[in-house]
Amino acid sequence: MATRSRSSGAGLNVLVAVCAFVTVVLPAGIAVLVKAPQPPAGRELYVSLHVQSSGSVIRIPLEDYLVGVVAAEMPAAFEVEALKAQAVAARTYTLRRLSAAPGPADLPASHRGAVLCSDPGCCQAWKSREELLLQWGSADYVKNVVKVVQAVRSTAGLALKHGGELIDSVYHACCGGATEHASEVWGRSVPYLVAVRCVCAEYGFAQVHTVSVKRSDLLAMTAPGLLQGAVPAMSGGVQVLSTTATNRAKTLSVFGAVVKATDLRKALALRSTAMTVTNSGDTVHFTTVGYGHGVGMCQWGAHAYALRGWSFQQILAHYYPGATLERVLSQNLGQ
Ligand SMILES: [Zn+2]
Numbered sequence: 001m002a003t004r005s006r007s008s009g010a011g012l013n014v015l016v017a018v019c020a021f022v023t024v025v026l027p028a029g030i031a032v033l034v035k036a037p038q039p040p041a042g043r044e045l046y047v048s049l050h051v052q053s054s055g056s057v058i059r060i061p062l063e064d065y066l067v068g069v070v071a072a073e074m075p076a077a078f079e080v081e082a083l084k085a086q087a088v089a090a091r092t093y094t095l096r097r098l099s100a101a102p103g104p105a106d107l108p109a110s111h112r113g114a115v116l117c118s119d120p121g122c123c124q125a126w127k128s129r130e131e132l133l134l135q136w137g138s139a140d141y142v143k144n145v146v147k148v149v150q151a152v153r154s155t156a157g158l159a160l161k162h163g164g165e166l167i168d169s170v171y172h173a174c175c176g177g178a179t180e181h182a183s184e185v186w187g188r189s190v191p192y193l194v195a196v197r198c199v200c201a202e203y204g205f206a207q208v209h210t211v212s213v214k215r216s217d218l219l220a221m222t223a224p225g226l227l228q229g230a231v232p233a234m235s236g237g238v239q240v241l242s243t244t245a246t247n248r249a250k251t252l253s254v255f256g257a258v259v260k261a262t263d264l265r266k267a268l269a270l271r272s273t274a275m276t277v278t279n280s281g282d283t284v285h286f287t288t289v290g291y292g293h294g295v296g297m298c299q300w301g302a303h304a305y306a307l308r309g310w311s312f313q314q315i316l317a318h319y320y321p322g323a324t325l326e327r328v329l330s331q332n333l334g335q
């Protein structure tokens, strides 16, 4: 899978032209744990990327990759300070992955040998020029790509650290009013991934969404064993048993079986665990607020805070409390 994608490679020509980056290929990710990889002065880091849409693996400069990530992960219409915050979060995530890159045998098989992939459910979303042209249309492409490139370039080399190490800069679409503790989602506490207040709901950005499931279909929609002990004939149906400090569902009873809300969210493709459950006849309605796991930066919240006049530094300090913004790549990427 070391073949360069024709479409994506060509797709980056415009981005590269705008960025005017020096392009010197470096050896692939060398494990230095979570210290930012440092290319020789004047050279640029490259990332290997499995492009899900084409099935190919490409090798592109880090900062060009970040343009495709920011464009795919956040609407270009968002405030520029939110786009800058997204660029820093994406750069931090990428450098951490490059630094701690496992051997090829340890990478997910879906990566086909690449350190990163373009699947947002696995790594970070990324779109090629062709995909962005389709998404934005030719009339808006140049305007949008210039805005995203500026957001990436104006934060070039900046990443977030905590305790001297690159942070796990996770983010999500919309928290619904408060972000979530990492321990509630992944079972481990992280000092800078704690619940913080968010104004996304105040700005009307926290969408309410309902998934309705027939009681008779619930067992079949979950992984084998997830609802072990469930008795569909039970009249109790589905209830939230416990909630987290941010009022998200933590555990639920599904026909008598106790299940983690995070597992049920995955099984039923619910938008979030900030849910209320209604049992109505032979149907169970799951109504959620927001979108995503809720940990780290809330993208719609970042946009809301930027509308309020916050800088990208303030936005990042809010969502990753205790982390510091540092220039981790020393080369001048604009030269
Ligand atoms: Zn991946």
Ligand SMILES: [Zn+2]
Pocket (backbone or CB within 6 Å): 174, 175, 176, 177, 178, 179, 198, 199, 200, 201, 298, 300, 301
């Ligand atoms: Zn939010």
